[in-house]
Structures are given as C-alpha cells and as structure tokens.
C-alpha cells in the first residue's frame with residue numbers, strides 16, 4: 001500500500017479496512033480488534049462465529065435475536081446496519097451458523113469493500129483463527145492486518161507459518177500479552193519479521209485483570225479506569241501505528 | 248528505521264539486567280527477614296485494599312445493558328446455538344426449489360436462512376397459541392419414528 005490510512009481518511013476512494021488475524025487461537029485478535037475499532041471510530045465486523053468472540057464481548061446474543069445481520073447481509077447482498085452501543089464500537093455481529101455458511105473469499109472481499117463505502121466509516125474485521133474462507137476473504141481488501149504475536153513457542157510457530165504464507169499482505173505484527181519475554185524469543189520474533197520484511201508495531205503487555213473482566217464496553221472508552229490506563233496507552237499507540245501504516 | 252515494540256522490549260530487558268547487576272544504590276543496611284516479611288504483608292494488604300475498592304467501584308456503577316429481553320432471574324439463559332431440523336418430503340422439495348432458484352442467480356441460500364425467513368413470516372401471521380392449536384393433536388401418528396415408549 002502506498003498511502004497511509006491518514007491519507008485514505010482524507011479523500012481516499014474509500015475508508016480503510018483493518019483486519020485482525022492470527023493462525024493460532026486465543027492470542028488476542030478479538031481484544032485488539034475491539035479496542036482498535038473503538039479508538040479509530042470504526043465499525044467492528046465480527047467474522048468469527050465461535051462463542052467467546054467480539055460479538056459476545058459486545059453483548060450480542062444471537063439466540064435472543066430474530067435477525068442474523070451477518071448471514072442476511074450475504075444472503076441479500078446488502079450492507080448490514082451496525083448495532084450501536086454506548087462506549088463500544090458499532091458492531092456487525094457474527095452468527096453461530098456463519099462457520100458453515102461462509103461465502104467464498106472473493107464474495108467476502110467484495111462485501112467488505114461495499115460495506116465500508118456504504119457505511120462511510122473505517123471498518124475493523126475480526127476473524128476466525130487460522131486460514132478459512134472468510135478469513136482469506138477479509139484479508140484480501142485489508143489495508144492493514146493486525147497480527148498479535150505472543151511470546152510462546154506454539155504461538156511463534158504458528159506466526160512463522162502465517163508470515164510465510166501471507167508475506168505479500170500488509171501485515172502489522174503487534175507483540176501482544178507481553179510479560180518480560182526471554183531474549184531467545186525476542187530474537188526469534190525479530191529474525192522472522194526481518195526475514196519476511198514485516199513491520200513490528202508497539203507492544204501491548206499482559207494484564208492479569210483482562211481475562212476475568214466481565215464488562216462489555218471498550219476498555220479504552222472514557223472514563224478510563226486507573227487500572228486500565230497503561231493498557232489504553234499501549235492501545236493508543238497501536239491505533240496510531242495503524243493510522244500511519246505505510247506512511 | 249524508527250524503534251518498534253521489539254526495540255522497546257530489548258531496552259526494557261537491558262534495564263532489568265543492569266538493575267539486577269548493580270548493588271542497591273541506597274546505603275541502608277540490608278533488611279532483616281522480619282522486616283521483609285512485614286513489608287510483603289503491607290504490600291499485599293495495600294493490593295487487596297486497592298482491588299476491593301476497584302471491585303466496589305465497578306459494582307456500584309454497573310454498565311447499562313442495551314439488549315432487550317430481560318431474562319427472568321434463576322432461569323438458565325443459554326439456549327442451544329443450533330437446533331436440528333427434520334424436513335418432511337414436502338419441506339425438502341420446497342427447500343430444493345429455493346436452492347435451484349438461488350443457483351440460477353448464482354447465489355447460495357442456505358436452508359437455515361429459508362427457515363429464519365419462514366419463522367419471521369410465521370411470527371407476523373400467527374400468535375404462539377395459534378401455532379400450538381394448529382399443531383396440537385395427532386402430529387406424529389405414523390409411529391415409525393423414535394424409540395418405542397414403555
């Protein structure tokens with residue numbers, strides 16, 4: 001990409017699309033996507049159908065809803081109307097049936113292009129872990145792909161495979177859930193990102209209160225609690241890095 | 248290249264290493280085990296107090312939930328995310344013609360979408376008790392399905 005998102009935002013031909021993806025599950029895609037979407041004032045589109053994803057954190061419960069916006073959007077080819085909430089990003093929620101009804105990658109890609117144009121706001125797409133049709137579809141039109149990198153051997157193995165497969169995508173590796181990683185692992189991440197020429201963004205630490213948090217609003221929504229301030233500062237930096245990606 | 252997250256982490260690690268290597272800058276005599284124990288206890292107590300205050304702060308201003316459908320307390324709230332559907336031959340035939348029509352337009356309409364539409368329409372046309380009246384009575388008289396009851 002030759003233009004940064006800032007430039008896109010000022011008179012680009014469409015608002016930016018940001019994806020969050022990782023080949024390994026549980027490394028922080030949804031949390032990153034949720035917070036960055038909120039920070040960018042973007043609509044969050046949840047392409048992960050599993051429970052425990054971004055739609056759930058938002059408070060969306062498909063079993064209590066008559067409509068399944070994500071499924072209907074693809075059935076009818078229409079841009080879904082995002083749900084709105086206080087202190088959280090606008091949401092295009094996922095649906096448990098989406099896994100079995102994933103459209104082919106090209107249709108997902110076309111749909112995303114259509115959605116950002118019609119919504120006229122940036123879009124952050126959360127994905128199902130690993131390479132599946134909808135994830136590949138989301139990656140196609142993405143201007144930046146947030147890739148959380150957790151300092152654990154299995155995570156780094158999965159990451160290496162992902163970087164290798166997707167070298168030509170605009171990946172943005174975010175060292176994530178960081179707690180004083182050993183030199184060996186820092187070096188490993190450095191080596192693989194250098195080898196594939198992938199930029200590394202600011203790091204986000206591990207916070208023991210995040211996994212047990214039950215509130216649904218964005219952590220970075222005002223007023224930010226004292227406890228959350230360091231996390232929010234780090235997320236701010238990631239959001240700024242996304243905006244300036246490729247600049 | 249501007250320093251990135253990894254450079255920061257390298258620097259932090261270096262800082263930790265130096266702090267470990269350097270002797271304490273303070274000239275106070277080393278603390279006794281008892282002093283250390285007391286300090287640990289004080290820190291623990293402070294942390295517990297902090298956590299308690301935060302918990303209370305969180306509880307006293309619960310987030311307003313914008314979702315509709317308040318669920319009666321005590322009821323289990325989770326419903327199965329998917330429900331099996333056993334079409335009769337007529338249903339099957341109809342779903343098939345829908346799928347055909349979709350294919351003609353190069354679209355894929357899953358059966359589950361048709362069902363959701365059907366449910367939506369039905370909910371507009373009939374009340375739950377009308378549906379119950381319509382369906383009650385000899386729904387399954389064939390007796391060919393299921394394990395025989397004792």
Ligand SMILES: Nc1ncnc2c1ncn2[C@@H]1O[C@H](COP(=O)(O)OP(=O)(O)OP(=O)(O)O)[C@@H](O)[C@H]1O
Pocket residue numbers: 022024025026027028029030031032048052053127128129176177204205206207208210211212
């Ligand atoms: N910075 C953090 N510090 C500590 N825990 C975190 C942090 N970010 C996320 N978590 C926790 O880690 C777990 C996984 O995070 P998350 O759901 O965002 O990952 P994911 O990659 O979307 O997972 P999945 O592959 O299941 O979709 C969650 O319990 C989350 O609360």
Ligand SMILES: [Mg+2]
Pocket residue numbers: 029030031048052053054126127
């Ligand atoms: Mg997730």
